[in-house]
Amino acid sequence: MREFAGKGNFIVTIDGPAGVGKSTLAKRLAKHLGIAYLDTGAMYRSLALHAGAGVADLSDAEMREMFTAYSYALKKEDDQYALYFNGKKIGEEIRTEKAGRLASVVAKIPEVRKALQKFQREIGEETALVAEGRDMGTVVFPYAPVKFFLDARPEVRAKRRYDELTGKGQQEKYEDILQNIIARDEQDRNRAADPLAPHENAIIVDTSELDIEGVFQELVRHCQIVAAGDK
Numbered sequence: 016m017r018e019f020a021g022k023g024n025f026i027v028t029i030d031g032p033a034g035v036g037k038s039t040l041a042k043r044l045a046k047h048l049g050i051a052y053l054d055t056g057a058m059y060r061s062l063a064l065h066a067g068a069g070v071a072d073l074s075d076a077e078m079r080e081m082f083t084a085y086s087y088a089l090k091k092e093d094d095q096y097a098l099y100f101n102g103k104k105i106g107e108e109i110r111t112e113k114a115g116r117l118a119s120v121v122a123k124i125p126e127v128r129k130a131l132q133k134f135q136r137e138i139g140e141e142t143a144l145v146a147e148g149r150d151m152g153t154v155v156f157p158y159a160p161v162k163f164f165l166d167a168r169p170e171v172r173a174k175r176r177y178d179e180l181t182g183k184g185q186q187e188k189y190e191d192i193l194q195n196i197i198a199r200d201e202q203d204r205n206r207a208a209d210p211l212a213p214h215e216n217a218i219i220v221d222t223s224e225l226d227i228e229g230v231f232q233e234l235v236r237h238c239q240i241v242a243a244g245d246k
């Protein structure tokens with residue numbers, strides 16, 4: 016495939032709302048393409064849990080100082096990609112609805128976004144990537160040759176998240192998850208800083224009636240079209 020983005024690394028972006036399947040498909044597509052996988056939501060979640068919603072009350076100067084102390088790193092471990100925050104591997108502790116809500120509060124702050132986007136671009140300049148999040152195609156990697164925007168009805172996404180969390184033993188009510196997802200969608204889509212929206216060239220895939228395999232095949236098909244177009 017042609018050299019793209021950053022210092023010539025091949026980047027695929029996958030954006031979309033909560034619970035649509037971004038992480039699942041990004042990991043699988045990255046493995047299929049033999050490139051790295053970056054979960055940018057995990058960066059917001061880990062920061063939110065570490066700094067707390069109080070970040071919103073810091074002055075710009077305090078926030079800039081805070082970010083000089085933070086670091087993120089992406090490391091390949093066996094055939095998985097692990098994200099490190101301040102030298103500590105980010106684990107399952109961020110996979111709660113509470114962390115998702117806090118992340119969405121912190122993610123509205125422009126200084127936070129700029130700091131994390133800088134880390135994300137640096138990682139994209141080090142290695143070819145499938146990068147997933149809310150603003151990968153619109154802001155962080157606008158020159159990525161393949162940009163996906165996954166979507167699904169809120170009820171479908173809530174059921175997927177409900178099955179995922181209860182499958183991990185987390186006690187959550189479906190109705191609460193649905194309300195959380197609707198609220199987080201609202202917050203992510205309507206914030207001033209880098210709102211959730213597909214890039215004008217993004218390939219939009221409604222996954223409401225597709226299983227994981229069906230979505231995966233659709234993403235691979237589009238990657239092959241781009242690859243064929245670059246020969």
Ligand SMILES: Nc1ncnc2c1ncn2[C@@H]1O[C@H](COP(=O)(O)OP(=O)(O)O)[C@@H](O)[C@H]1O
Nearest residue numbers: 033034035036037038039175179222225226227
């Ligand atoms: N198309 C799909 N059909 C059914 N379940 C899916 C689909 N895509 C993802 N899932 C499941 O839904 C849950 C949420 O997926 P995840 O990748 O975490 O979404 P996101 O990263 O967009 O929040 C996971 O348990 C995943 O296995």
Ligand SMILES: Nc1ccn([C@@H]2O[C@H](COP(=O)(O)OP(=O)(O)O)[C@@H](O)[C@H]2O)c(=O)n1
Nearest residue numbers: 032033034055056059118119122148149150
């Ligand atoms: N690139 C990104 C990734 C996440 N986020 C924020 O972080 C929150 C959690 O992201 P996530 O991808 O982990 O959440 P899920 O889609 O997995 O539920 C989102 O609701 C956004 O508010 C963002 O603003 N920009």
